[in-house]
Amino acid sequence: MHRAFLSNLLLSYGLLFLQNTLPVVSWSTFIVSHTAGQDDTPALTAAIANYSSNSTILFQEGVTYNIFTPIKFPTLTNVEILIEGNLTYPTNITAIQDIVTSSSYSGAWFDFTGGTNVTLQGSTDPNWGWIDGHGQAWWNINQQTNRPHGWAFSHITNGVIRDLKLWKPIGWNFATSGSNNVHIYNNIILAVSDNSSAFPFNTYVLNAFELHFPSESMHDLASFLFSIFSTVMGTFSAGGSNLLFENNHVENGDDCITVGSGAINITVKNSYCANGHGLSIGSLGEGGAVADVENVLFENIVMANCLYGARFKSWTGGNGVARNITWKNIAFYNVPFPIYVTQNYWDQEDGPKPNSTTLNNTHIEDFLFENFVGTVRDVPYVEGSCVTDPCWYAVTNATGKEVIILDLYPNTTSNILAKDIFAKTETGARVSAMCDPTTISNDVGFVCQDGPFIPTKAGL
Numbered sequence: 116m117h118r119a120f121l122s123n124l125l126l127s128y129g130l131l132f133l134q135n136t137l138p139v140v141s142w143s144t145f146i147v148s149h150t151a152g153q154d155d156t157p158a159l160t161a162a163i164a165n166y167s168s169n170s171t172i173l174f175q176e177g178v179t180y181n182i183f184t185p186i187k188f189p190t191l192t193n194v195e196i197l198i199e200g201n202l203t204y205p206t207n208i209t210a211i212q213d214i215v216t217s218s219s220y221s222g223a224w225f226d227f228t229g230g231t232n233v234t235l236q237g238s239t240d241p242n243w244g245w246i247d248g249h250g251q252a253w254w255n256i257n258q259q260t261n262r263p264h265g266w267a268f269s270h271i272t273n274g275v276i277r278d279l280k281l282w283k284p285i286g287w288n289f290a291t292s293g294s295n296n297v298h299i300y301n302n303i304i305l306a307v308s309d310n311s312s313a314f315p316f317n318t319y320v321l322n323a324f325e326l327h328f329p330s331e332s333m334h335d336l337a338s339f340l341f342s343i344f345s346t347v348m349g350t351f352s353a354g355g356s357n358l359l360f361e362n363n364h365v366e367n368g369d370d371c372i373t374v375g376s377g378a379i380n381i382t383v384k385n386s387y388c389a390n391g392h393g394l395s396i397g398s399l400g401e402g403g404a405v406a407d408v409e410n411v412l413f414e415n416i417v418m419a420n421c422l423y424g425a426r427f428k429s430w431t432g433g434n435g436v437a438r439n440i441t442w443k444n445i446a447f448y449n450v451p452f453p454i455y456v457t458q459n460y461w462d463q464e465d466g467p468k469p470n471s472t473t474l475n476n477t478h479i480e481d482f483l484f485e486n487f488v489g490t491v492r493d494v495p496y497v498e499g500s501c502v503t504d505p506c507w508y509a510v511t512n513a514t515g516k517e518v519i520i521l522d523l524y525p526n527t528t529s530n531i532l533a534k535d536i537f538a539k540t541e542t543g544a545r546v547s548a549m550c551d552p553t554t555i556s557n558d559v560g561f562v563c564q565d566g567p568f569i570p571t572k573a574g575l
């Protein structure tokens with residue numbers, strides 16, 4: 116309303132006084148229409164071609180839109196998409212699966228591909244602006260077949276993703292592959308189960324820095340967690356360049372953020388991640404692929420009840436290099452693997468560890484872990500995504516008391532440093548480390564050994 120009024124005003128003003136001196140800037144506003152009980156996507160799709168530049172596309176407050184089929188946006192220039200109403204996915208799982216398997220499916224339920232100056236903005240009204248994926252029904256039955264990805268925001272130059280709120284998203288949430296200069300902030304992702312068969316896990320709030328243990332059996336806990344972990348995949352998948360993620364709140368069951376191959380100049384800061392799989396780089400170099408990641412900073416982040424804190428994973432036999440990656444000011448609470456770096460990643464569900472036939476590995480250069488404070492989860496437990504024995508995240512010979520594990524190959528790393536690491540275990544046992552001195556070429560900040568964690572000069 117406001118904007119339309121302003122643009123009308125501008126338009127009249129321009130027509131009356133400035134017609135021949137300045138170009139008339141016209142801005143269009145499209146209010147997405149809604150029909151009760153019907154899919155709102157077709158009408159939107161038909162109209163958006165006319166609003167692909169200098170436009171606002173508004174999902175208005177007070178309306179719950181039915182996004183029963185995926186929306187594919189055309190290439191956009193100077194467009195803002197305001198999600199002030201609620202958006203709902205179909206509740207019919209089969210209907211979604213049919214769409215995901217159809218040849219016309221683009222790969223994401225909300226698909227932005229290409230464009231310049233695109234703003235995707237949610238609402239700060241607590242009651243509106245939620246995108247409801249109805250993931251609970253999928254989690255309850257461990258349905259993992261043909262799940263839809265959420266938001267593709269690919270190949271966009273100059274973008275904003277802000278104030279979006281995802282409620283029980285089914286799977287992978289945001290992917291920014293190939294985009295450049297995107298600011299992603301104030302987004303909330305709540306993939307929290309209310310399945311009472313295995314309750315209290317996701318029930319803490321931000322300041323609940325105390326232990327919650329389920330009263331139910333370990334089995335229930337595992338199946339509950341499995342339903343979460345296996346369904347809610349990586350929340351932010353950061354491909355692209357010059358991306359700034361900040362003030363995001365994520366409760367999910369996989370990587371809080373995954374920085375993938377080709378990413379450069381990525382900053383992730385001032386955020387909260389719970390229950391997931393860490394602040395991750397990788398996995399890189401699968402099948403010998405050349406993978407490069409450069410200039411990444413994770414800073415001022417709380418990791419609560421996550422499996423990992425800082426995490427790097429590359430596949431045996433990969434190529435390329437990960438360079439200049441910093442994790443700094445990380446508070447971790449109840450985390451079994453606060454710092455975990457492996458050049459030995461493989462997918463345990465696909466069988467035993469492959470025998471490497473190459474000496475190549477994705478190189479690691481200039482990794483800094485600085486100012487980590489928190490508790491190592493060293494009490495026995497089974498993480499929800501564990502469906503094998505041993506669990507996929509099991510580390511041979513680990514004691515569970517490690518604040519840092521460097522699982523590296525010789526001659527492929529340089530300048531890894533862990534500095535100002537302050538950890539205690541939940542049992543009170545001594546904090547330890549895993550590190551093979553033949554794989555490192557500098558003082559990594561602690562005595563490189565499988566044994567007690569003892570800071571060295573570089574680490575203090």
Ligand SMILES: *[C@@H]1O[C@H](CO)[C@@H](O)[C@H](O)[C@H]1NC(C)=O
Pocket residue numbers: 161162165
């Ligand atoms: C798009 O704009 C054209 C030209 O103004 C118009 O003829 C057409 O009806 C519009 N289409 C829609 C779906 O609004």
Ligand SMILES: *[C@@H]1O[C@H](CO)[C@@H](O)[C@H](O)[C@H]1NC(C)=O
Pocket residue numbers: 140141168169193
């Ligand atoms: C969009 O607005 C800009 C000015 O901000 C103008 O230069 C451009 O021509 C407009 N594009 C279209 C397609 O109207």
Ligand SMILES: *[C@@H]1O[C@H](CO)[C@@H](O)[C@H](O)[C@H]1NC(C)=O
Pocket residue numbers: 193194195232233234
């Ligand atoms: C970018 O888009 C916004 C609307 O989201 C608009 O206000 C702004 O003028 C655009 N910037 C340029 C440089 O056209």
Ligand SMILES: *[C@@H]1O[C@H](CO)[C@@H](O)[C@H](O)[C@H]1NC(C)=O
Pocket residue numbers: 207208209210213
């Ligand atoms: C769910 O969707 C499937 C596939 O489109 C359809 O056959 C089925 O009737 C739908 N179920 C309900 C309850 O609407």
Ligand SMILES: *[C@@H]1O[C@H](CO)[C@@H](O)[C@H](O)[C@H]1NC(C)=O
Pocket residue numbers: 201242243244245246247282
């Ligand atoms: C919008 O959706 C959220 C999540 O489903 C829900 O909690 C909220 O009540 C909805 N808002 C309204 C006004 O219905």
Ligand SMILES: *[C@@H]1O[C@H](CO)[C@@H](O)[C@H](O)[C@H]1NC(C)=O
Pocket residue numbers: 254255256257310311312338339342
């Ligand atoms: C909760 O999840 C468990 C494990 O998937 C499932 O067996 C149970 O039926 C679910 N409860 C409800 C109410 O769906």
Ligand SMILES: *[C@@H]1O[C@H](CO)[C@@H](O)[C@H](O)[C@H]1NC(C)=O
Pocket residue numbers: 356357379380410
């Ligand atoms: C990455 O950031 C550096 C320093 O700001 C800049 O010089 C470089 O162009 C950026 N790289 C890309 C691919 O944008």
Ligand SMILES: *[C@@H]1O[C@H](CO)[C@@H](O)[C@H](O)[C@H]1NC(C)=O
Pocket residue numbers: 380381409410411412439441
């Ligand atoms: C390392 O990355 C940071 C961003 O995290 C950047 O500011 C800095 O310039 C990079 N350093 C080098 C040597 O590229």
Ligand SMILES: *[C@@H]1O[C@H](CO)[C@@H](O)[C@H](O)[C@H]1NC(C)=O
Pocket residue numbers: 467468469470
């Ligand atoms: C790797 O090699 C070992 C010893 O030769 C063998 O036992 C194992 O089965 C091999 N693993 C695979 C995945 O081929």
Ligand SMILES: *[C@@H]1O[C@H](CO)[C@@H](O)[C@H](O)[C@H]1NC(C)=O
Pocket residue numbers: 403432433434473475
């Ligand atoms: C190993 O690395 C070398 C040098 O970068 C490259 O030429 C070769 O193709 C790589 N081999 C494999 C199997 O990836």
Ligand SMILES: *[C@@H]1O[C@H](CO)[C@@H](O)[C@H](O)[C@H]1NC(C)=O
Pocket residue numbers: 511512
């Ligand atoms: C585990 O420890 C045993 C005993 O010290 C050792 O022989 C074995 O090589 C270790 N395995 C790995 C993968 O480090």
Ligand SMILES: *[C@@H]1O[C@H](CO)[C@@H](O)[C@H](O)[C@H]1NC(C)=O
Pocket residue numbers: 525526553554555
């Ligand atoms: C690999 O590293 C080991 C010790 O870390 C060193 O002795 C050896 O010379 C290195 N090999 C090459 C080819 O650089």
